Amino acid sequence: MLGAIIGDIVGSRFEFNNYRHKDFDFFTDQCVLTDDSIMTLAIAKSILMSQPDYSDLSKNAVECMQTIGRCYPGYGYGGRFYRWIFAEDPKPYNSYGNGSAMRVSAAGFVAHSLDEAKLLSKLVTEVTHNHPEGMKGAEATAVAIYLARTGKDILEIRDYINQHYYTMDFTLDEIRDTYRFDESCQGTVPQALQAFFESTDYEDAIRNAISIGGDSDTVAAICGGVAQAYYGIPTDIRKQALSFLDTKLLGILTSFEEKYMPTI
Numbered sequence: 001m002l003g004a005i006i007g008d009i010v011g012s013r014f015e016f017n018n019y020r021h022k023d024f025d026f027f028t029d030q031c032v033l034t035d036d037s038i039m040t041l042a043i044a045k046s047i048l049m050s051q052p053d054y055s056d057l058s059k060n061a062v063e064c065m066q067t068i069g070r071c072y073p074g075y076g077y078g079g080r081f082y083r084w085i086f087a088e089d090p091k092p093y094n095s096y097g098n099g100s101a102m103r104v105s106a107a108g109f110v111a112h113s114l115d116e117a118k119l120l121s122k123l124v125t126e127v128t129h130n131h132p133e134g135m136k137g138a139e140a141t142a143v144a145i146y147l148a149r150t151g152k153d154i155l156e157i158r159d160y161i162n163q164h165y166y167t168m169d170f171t172l173d174e175i176r177d178t179y180r181f182d183e184s185c186q187g188t189v190p191q192a193l194q195a196f197f198e199s200t201d202y203e204d205a206i207r208n209a210i211s212i213g214g215d216s217d218t219v220a221a222i223c224g225g226v227a228q229a230y231y232g233i234p235t236d237i238r239k240q241a242l243s244f245l246d247t248k249l250l251g252i253l254t255s256f257e258e259k260y261m262p263t264i
Contacts (some may be wrong), residue, residue, distance in 0.1 A: 001015065001044055001106050001109055001225065001227070001253070001256060001257075002238065002241060002242075002253060002262075003105070003224040003225050003226075003228025003233055004037075004040050004102065004105040004221040004222070004224045004225035005015075005033075005037040005040055005041075005224070005241060005245075006233065006238075007031070007036075007038075007189035007206050007217070007219075007220030007221040007222070007223055007224025007225070007227075008033065008034055008036035008037045008102070008217045008218070008221040008224070009033060009037065009217075009241055010027065010206055010210065010220055011033060011206075011209065011216035011217035011219065011264055012030075012032045012033070012034050012216075012217045013030040013031055013032075014030050014213075014216035014217070015034075015182065015215060015216045015217045015218075016132055016209055018213030018216060019179070019210060019211070020176055020212065021211055021243070022204075022207040022208070022210070022211045023042070023180075024210065026086065026203070026237065026240075027240045027241075027264055028106065028205075031244070032244070033075065033244055034075050034076045034217050035069075035072075035076045035077045035081075035099070036102040036103065036217055036221040037080075037216055037221075037245075037249075038068060038069065038075050038151075039065060039068075039102070039103035040103045040105060040106065040221070041098065041252045042061075042064040042065045042068040042069065042103070043061060043064070043065070043069075043103050043104065043106050043107070043124050044106040044240050044253070045060075045064045045068065045252045045255075046060035046061040046064040046065075046124065047060075047106050047107070047110055047120070047124075047256075047260075048252075048255055048256060049135075049146050050236050054119070054120065054123060057120065057123040057124060058123045058124070058127050059125065061124040063129075065085065065128075066084075066085050066086075069085035070086065070171075070192075071248070073085075078099060080093055080095060080181070080208075081097075081099055081128065083228035084128060085158065086232070087141065090127070090128075092126060092128050092129070092130035092132075093128065094131045094136040095106045095128060095129040095131055095134050095226050096129065096130060096131040096132075096133035096137070096185050097134065097183050097184060097185065098121075098137060098139055098182075098183055098184060098187075098188040098189065098215065098218050098222070099128070099218075100125045100134045100135070100138040100185060101138050101185050101188065101189050101218075101222050102129070102162050102218045102221045102222055103141070104121055104124060104138040104142050105141065105142070105145055105225030105228075106145070106219075106224075106256065106260075107120035107121045107124060107138075107142040107145075108121075108141065108142040108143070108145025108146045108148075108149070108226075109145060109149065109229065109261050110260050111142070114146060114147075117139075117142045117143050117146035118139055118142070118143065120142065121135075121138045121139040121140065121141075121142040121143075122135065124184075125138040125139075129185075133184065133185050136165060136211065137186065137189040138185070139168065140161055140165040140193070141163070141189060141192075141225065141226070143164075143165075144157055144160075144161060144226045145160075145197070145225050145226050145229045146229075147160060148226050148230035149230070154196075154197055154230070157226075157230075158197045158231055159252050161190075161193055165185075166189065168193070168194060168197070170262050171194070171198070171210055172194060172195060172198055172212055175191065175212060176211060176212050178212060179191060179212045179213055179214050181213075181214050181215050182214055182215060183215060183218075188214065188215055188218060188219055191214065191219060191222040192218075192219045192220070192221075192222035192226075193222070193223070193226065194218075195209035195211075195212065195223040196208075196226045196227050199231075200228060200230060201231050202224075202227045202231040202232065202233055202237070203234065205227035206223065206224055206227065209222075209224070215219070231249050
């Protein structure tokens with residue numbers, strides 16, 4: 001899950017100022033947390049709160065995204081989602097935005113099976129992004145993370161995504177000059193996953209994701225969750241990333257890692 005947060009932090013300064021190369025400083029004083037990280041941690045907290053059968057997960061997801069989102073209101077939320085955060089009676093709004101995929105990584109790390117990864121993704125996504133493409137983007141991301149952390153190699157993961165979610169018939173070099181900002185799942189998730197598929201390690205995956213431009217923080221967040229599950233996170237990168245989290249957010253991350261995954 002921290003892998004997604006790191007992608008968000010590193011990509012934050014490039015979201016509206018794309019840099020289509022891989023030779024950039026990873027962390028600078030221009031890097032910030034965005035809504036990608038805040039909502040990733042909100043979903044993680046909702047899973048921590050839930051019953052073992054996840055019967056209350058959707059309810060908890062709504063509660064956590066609203067409660068935590070209201071504590072961090074100025075972090076770049078989309079307009080409809082921002083209104084949802086502050087709504088008295090929040091309802092799903094048929095979104096296919098990439099917000100569903102950028103926040104879902106905890107589901108992939110928690111799941112005990114492929115079916116459970118899909119279920120958890122559904123439960124935390126349908127409360128907002130109930131459009132088929134919004135659901136699909138989140139599920140593809142959670143599934144890729146589950147497959148990555150359970151021993152599948154990159155080609156196996158790519159084949160599964162290609163067969164069940166998106167046609168992976170392009171390379172990063174082929175799209176780098178023409179890819180543009182796209183807030184949809186269908187215009188973000190395949191590109192983020194391809195950045196992972198062409199990577200050699202965690203840092204390289206994030207650099208790949210940034211190098212194609214577009215919605216850089218979200219592309220890198222989606223890619224980063226899968227890359228963490230596959231490679232782990234280098235210690236020095238982890239330490240630098242943690243300095244961006246305040247006490248409240250660090251507490252959620254620590255509780256999640258202690259319960260569900262080793263600290264890498």
